[in-house]
Amino acid sequence: MPTESTAPPSSATRTTPSGADRLGSLTYQARTLAGQNGALVALLLLGVVMALMSPVFLSTQNLLNVGVQAAVVAILAFGQTFVIISGGIDLSVGSVAALTGIVTGFMAGTYGVNPVLAIVLGIGAGLACGLVNGVLVAYGRLPAFIATLAMLSVARGLALVLSDGVPVPQSSAVAWFGSTVWGWLPIPVVIMVALGALAAFILNRTYTGRAIYAIGGNEEAARLSGINVRRQKLVIYGLASSFAAVAGLVLAGRLASGQPQAAAGYELDAIAAVVIGGASLAGGQGRAFGTLVGALVLAVIRNGLNLLNVSSFWQQVVIGAVIALAVLSDTLRRRRS
Amino acid sequence: MTTPHAPATGSPATGSPVELLRVDSLVKRFPGVVALDGVSFDLHAGEVHVLLGENGAGKSTLIKCLAGVYQPDGGTIHVDGAPVHLSTTAQAEALGIATIHQEFNLVPGLSIAENVMLGRQPRRFGLIDPRRTREAAEAALARVGLTIDPRTPVSTLGVARQQLVEIAKALSLDARILILDEPTAALSDEEVDRLLTLMADLRSSGVGQVFISHHLDEIRRIGDRVTVLRDGAAVGTVPASTPTDELVRMMVGRSITAQYPRERTAPRAELLRVEGLTTRGSFEDVSLTVHEGEVVGLAGLVGAGRTEVLRAVFGADRYDSGTVHVRGRRVARHDVRSAIAAGLGLVPEDRKAQGLVLGASVAENLGLVALRAASRGGLVDRRRLRAMATRIVTDLRIRTPGIGATVRNLSGGNQQKVVMGKWFSADPAVLLLDEPTRGVDVGAKVEIYQLINQLTAAGRGVLLVSSDLPEVLGMADRVLVMAQGRIVGELTHEEATQDAVMALAVKEVESSRAH
Incomplete structure (x- = not known):
């Protein structure tokens, strides 16, 4: 369960172990960890395979590249994790990310708004999209799929209207989101790790987080236990699009411009990352750490296939197969236990 | 699907009765409780055999063993005199045993004909033949006296008619042993009348019926013999004409107090x-x-x-x-x-659908109501919730491997105690x-x-x-x-x-x- 930290096997803590014992308990712990997180095992295996096939893979520079490549999808996926655990889905996150980039660039460029304020307005635009999603789902009782599919179109449309279909330049404040600290550590990676930790904190420690699991596990039981399901849904979709807005800024920073067509299709990558990370689309299950692993799995495959000069067409085929395999192995494991 | 057995159409009026089903010293244990403690019971062709007992007496467990849902831990089941091992519902069905549960197994969006013939629709060139499907369904519906267009969607039918569709489906599968689990509970008086008439018709055509009902008047009207269960054991088998007082005494066996x-x-x-x-x-x-x-x-x-x-x-x-x-x-x-x-606190009617987050732990469920009170500034005091859960588990004697155990794996009684327990924190x-x-x-x-x-x-x-x-x-x-x-x-x-x-x-x- 998400709340309970896994208790270490007693032999590892209480006795002073002999070498063989220690090895035994280590393999036991490894097996427990593997059993609980198939995605982590897949990620490590992928890492080993890639390292064997390409000497460049394990270089610091390349690993940081993988982190940067994973960052946007991972940040989108953290927001998506809240929604999926609550039993919903958010198809609009890619469009919301693009809209945030456009609004930010538009405000700073066309209206000459202070760049930092422009960023705040951009995030505000993203949050507004999420609140509309939340109102439609919680109060309008629309299925999440429909409400967020509508928002996918509306937010993308607004991004095109505002930008007139052409890229908008970004301020240096936005460019910071795509830069590095100390000359080597990419900001996207820093933001990804920070938001991952924040998502884990929200899920495990806050009222909203625990309510998300309860709502996804059994919405009626949650309601009859006094949880304000509708307000929490508003918060959940608001969180998802806030994370999407930050992802949009990271993407705009990397591209050094606001692209109206940015992040198109990323919502599916985000959903894939959450599901590979062990969340159930039926709701009630999932973890922020799993989502991070899921996003890294996708990035490692793309990176590795690039290093091996596999065509991007074939990459799509491989990624599709990996998604199916990851979830299949998870399903089989759960059925056995 | 057809049964390999010849239909045993013994009439109770002529000579010695044909035994369809015999259960000997059946035992079924669940963790912490013996649900069936050596129950014996038999069913003749053309007989309505009533199972009577309080809730929890073992009736449901017994019929689930007969339907292949549960595997007994001891005892034997004979069908047509041959010992059988029912490890799946399909095996029970193939032997001609059909169960009409309180919750129906119908697909609401499909027509009556498709439901009756589900999975065995007649084919033509590999495609379903709608005309023959309809005709086959019509024939089955005629047996239960349901005159309604078989193309009607099941979702438009009331409970009573859905039940008849279920029975028609069972009969079209050549069921010779029909188990009816409280079929009259959700019916109006007229509908009960019609169902009992149908049961009488089925009896004269040689079907053996196991009938569970709490209504003593129905039992007297349609039943032939009554087996009374109490605390997982068969107290005795008596004619359905046995006086009410005697049946109640057998059923309760101890004072209400x-x-x-x-x-x-x-x-x-x-x-x-x-x-x-x-x-x-x-x-x-x-x-x-x-x-x-x-x-x-x-x-x-x-x-x-x-x-x-x-x-x-x-x-x-x-x-x-x-x-x-x-x-x-x-x-x-x-x-x-x-x-x-x-x-106020509510322990709802359906604990699985309304009371519990089945996939979550005992602690999570016990903390649902207290979650708000245990939060400060949006942060949950997890230690306090765990301590509370541990205390409630002890106080209510909830039998669970630990507060981290998944609620789905607890027994019904312990699940119910979890639902009640989550309110104890709110007092x-x-x-x-x-x-x-x-x-x-x-x-x-x-x-x-x-x-x-x-x-x-x-x-x-x-x-x-x-x-x-x-x-x-x-x-x-x-x-x-x-x-x-x-x-x-x-x-x-x-x-x-x-x-x-x-x-x-x-x-x-x-x-x-x-x-």
């Missing part, structure tokens, strides 16, 4: 006052009170509106007019949180209990009654809805009887007998039909 260990306390100040509560089309002008230390029972037939009243009082559903006060404080309409804040003034012992074994039942005693001893009140009439009579200090959405009478504990309650519950139905 021992079974319902109610410790009565003198009611004191008023806790809950409901006035003029009305939801059009559901219930009307319901007024009631619950006092400190009091258990008020809400009795009535299924569909009388008891659950609806309970949910409205708790704010789970809307109501049109009326007021709810707890300790003099008005509870907002359709607002669960206001009801909880005022001091509600009045706990609304809807069918608190449904599907709970005998031992856990008594523990739940003791929890009720514990609540009233501490000056809390309980409003109890139960279809188990002896339970209401045994536990309630006052009994309110509902019929047709109205409270039609109030009985003190001394006045409340099975006859008195039923007389009230049924009188209103009859007078409304006369209009």
